[in-house]
Amino acid sequence: MIKYKPFIAAGLIATAALTWSFKEDLFQVSKNLDIFASLYKEVSINYVDETNPSDLMKTGIDAMLDGLDPYTEYIPESEIEDYKLKYVSTQFGGIGASTVFIEGKLFVNEVTEGYPANKQDVRPGDQFVRIAGVEVKGKDRSQVTQLLRGPKGSSVDLLIIREGVVLNKTLIREEIKLPNVSYSGIVDDIAYIRLDKFLENSAQEVKDAVQNLTKKQPKGIVLDLRYNGGGILQEAVKIVNLFVNKDVLIVTQKGRNPEKTISYKTVSDPIAPQVPLVVLVSGSSASASEIVAGALQDLDRAVIVGQRSYGKGLVQQTFNLPYNSLVKVTVAKYFTPSGRCIQAIDYSRKGEGGKRVKIADSLITKFSTKGGRNVYNGNGIYPDVFVDAKKYSPITISLISKNLFFDFANSYKKSNKSIAPAADFKVSDKDYEQFVSSLADKDYKYTSNAERLLSDLRTEAEKENNLPAVKADLDDLRSKMQTAKKEDLYTYKEEIRKALETQIVSRYYFEKGKVVQAFQYDKEFAAAKSVLNNTPKMLVILKGTGEYKTIGDPARKNLAMDN
Numbered sequence: 001m002i003k004y005k006p007f008i009a010a011g012l013i014a015t016a017a018l019t020w021s022f023k024e025d026l027f028q029v030s031k032n033l034d035i036f037a038s039l040y041k042e043v044s045i046n047y048v049d050e051t052n053p054s055d056l057m058k059t060g061i062d063a064m065l066d067g068l069d070p071y072t073e074y075i076p077e078s079e080i081e082d083y084k085l086k087y088v089s090t091q092f093g094g095i096g097a098s099t100v101f102i103e104g105k106l107f108v109n110e111v112t113e114g115y116p117a118n119k120q121d122v123r124p125g126d127q128f129v130r131i132a133g134v135e136v137k138g139k140d141r142s143q144v145t146q147l148l149r150g151p152k153g154s155s156v157d158l159l160i161i162r163e164g165v166v167l168n169k170t171l172i173r174e175e176i177k178l179p180n181v182s183y184s185g186i187v188d189d190i191a192y193i194r195l196d197k198f199l200e201n202s203a204q205e206v207k208d209a210v211q212n213l214t215k216k217q218p219k220g221i222v223l224d225l226r227y228n229g230g231g232i233l234q235e236a237v238k239i240v241n242l243f244v245n246k247d248v249l250i251v252t253q254k255g256r257n258p259e260k261t262i263s264y265k266t267v268s269d270p271i272a273p274q275v276p277l278v279v280l281v282s283g284s285s286a287s288a289s290e291i292v293a294g295a296l297q298d299l300d301r302a303v304i305v306g307q308r309s310y311g312k313g314l315v316q317q318t319f320n321l322p323y324n325s326l327v328k329v330t331v332a333k334y335f336t337p338s339g340r341c342i343q344a345i346d347y348s349r350k351g352e353g354g355k356r357v358k359i360a361d362s363l364i365t366k367f368s369t370k371g372g373r374n375v376y377n378g379n380g381i382y383p384d385v386f387v388d389a390k391k392y393s394p395i396t397i398s399l400i401s402k403n404l405f406f407d408f409a410n411s412y413k414k415s416n417k418s419i420a421p422a423a424d425f426k427v428s429d430k431d432y433e434q435f436v437s438s439l440a441d442k443d444y445k446y447t448s449n450a451e452r453l454l455s456d457l458r459t460e461a462e463k464e465n466n467l468p469a470v471k472a473d474l475d476d477l478r479s480k481m482q483t484a485k486k487e488d489l490y491t492y493k494e495e496i497r498k499a500l501e502t503q504i505v506s507r508y509y510f511e512k513g514k515v516v517q518a519f520q521y522d523k524e525f526a527a528a529k530s531v532l533n534n535t536p537k538m539l540v541i542l543k544g545t546g547e548y549k550t551i552g553d554p555a556r557k558n559l560a561m562d563n
Contacts, residue, residue: 230287
């Protein structure tokens with residue numbers, strides 16, 4: 001009994017210190033609140049010019065939170081609905097159409113299958129002139145959204161221009177439910193589940209997909225978390241529980257406030273404990289996505305494929321404020337089962353010019369998975385199988401940003417009543433030539449990578465007073481680049497054609513068609529299939545044999561510094 005007394009004493013001292021610390025914090029909060037209230041009152045009443053009290057307060061709040069992290073934010077009553085759609089639930093009354101502004105005009109970008117816009121033959125490329133009797137011209141994105149959305153069962157009148165013809169349509173709004181699982185199906189004997197977000201009911205949607213697909217006895221499951229920015233932590237824990245046994249630690253959140261330190265374990269028996277599993281991640285996979293990928297990696301339950309994830313290891317909680325407003329506060333950091341925190345940016349420090357800085361290399365520490373593989377903190381989740389990210393060339397980026405694929409896809413749909421199934425569709429050489437011809441009078445100016453490097457070279461030559469000596473050579477090189485640039489539509493033909501195919505397929509098979517069509521070019525999915533089709537390789541990876549012993553060694557600087 002005696003040997004435990006020092007630990008008891010230390011615990012009492014620590015508790016007393018924490019109690020004193022929070023009492024001091026509360027005193028400082030109360031003191032500074034009084035000061036701020038008095039200052040706000042005196043400035044509002046006595047400032048020489050007219051002030052708007054609400055704007056003044058909003059400015060003060062934003063300035064205060066700006067010194068913290070980008071996830072701690074104030075949500076006024078006017079923005080509550082948008083907040084709920086983004087972070088809680090994707091259900092609202094609407095027509096099921098997305099829009100895009102092109103040269104100040106509002107066009108339908110895509111329609112969702114089975115919803116009012118689709119039922120009433122609203123098409124991509126239609127121009128909205130008036131919504132609910134209100135002119136669209138001059139309106140911003142949020143104002144357009146407010147006009148299109150409304151209570152379920154209410155009507156909305158649309159004035160549309162389609163190829164010069166004016167159309168009037170009345171649509172009855174329905175409850176729009178944007179699923180967390182946007183696609184699930186069997187692809188080449190593999191069960192594929194694409195999870196776009198971790199909002200309400202996401203775990204149930206993944207569970208339903210797993211149960212349905214495993215009935216077909218697939219070789220394995222691919223859970224696609226690429227571009228998934230996260231959501232509700234508890235949903236992530238439930239999803240891991242589908243593949244991991246009961247009473248296993250999944251994640252621990254630790255905050256300065258002891259009440260915010262919570263450990264989350266699995267609470268039920270898994271439904272797919274033995275099915276081989278691969279998780280796809282990208283540089284945009286963050287937060288709850290990283291909890292799922294990190295836990296499954298630490299427990300040696302899944303092979304992670306793709307690129308290093310974003311590195312957001314922070315937990316937020318919302319608190320109600322007066323007058324129906326909210327504040328979302330970062331209350332804790334989370335730690336995967338091995339004990340690592342994958343947060344990549346240290347928001348408590350700032351570098352030159354006030355820029356945020358990465359977690360210092362000296363703080364990156366080695367941890368071990370359940371089976372003894374080496375993993376590291378401070379850098380997101382590094383995949384077991386790395387696949388280079390898809391990168392578009394400047395010309396493709398320009399064509400996308402100028403909506404030139406959009407225009408051609410609309411005209412293609414008009415000329416072609418049907419196309420091959422989404423999984424097989426390809427743009428023919430003849431179609432591609434028609435696309436190139438359609439660009440003849442279009443502006444898609446861009447700066448190539450080579451031109452950017454040449455510009456940098458010219459700048460350096462000027463700094464070193466060497467420009468006169470090399471100017472002729474630089475000008476000659478620039479001229480040759482301009483000539484070569486004219487061939488970029490053919491140099492990058494395959495890349496451009498793939499992007500064009502995606503746009504065209506969406507006109508016929510909607511969002512799900514885009515997913516299906518993309519499988520034929522998906523390098524990460526191909527890598528996942530390769531793993532699932534090679535059981536010995538999968539076992540080697542999960543056991544950490546040979547080259548797979550260490551995952552994301554920070555000695556490789558590109559892992560520690562890139563994001």
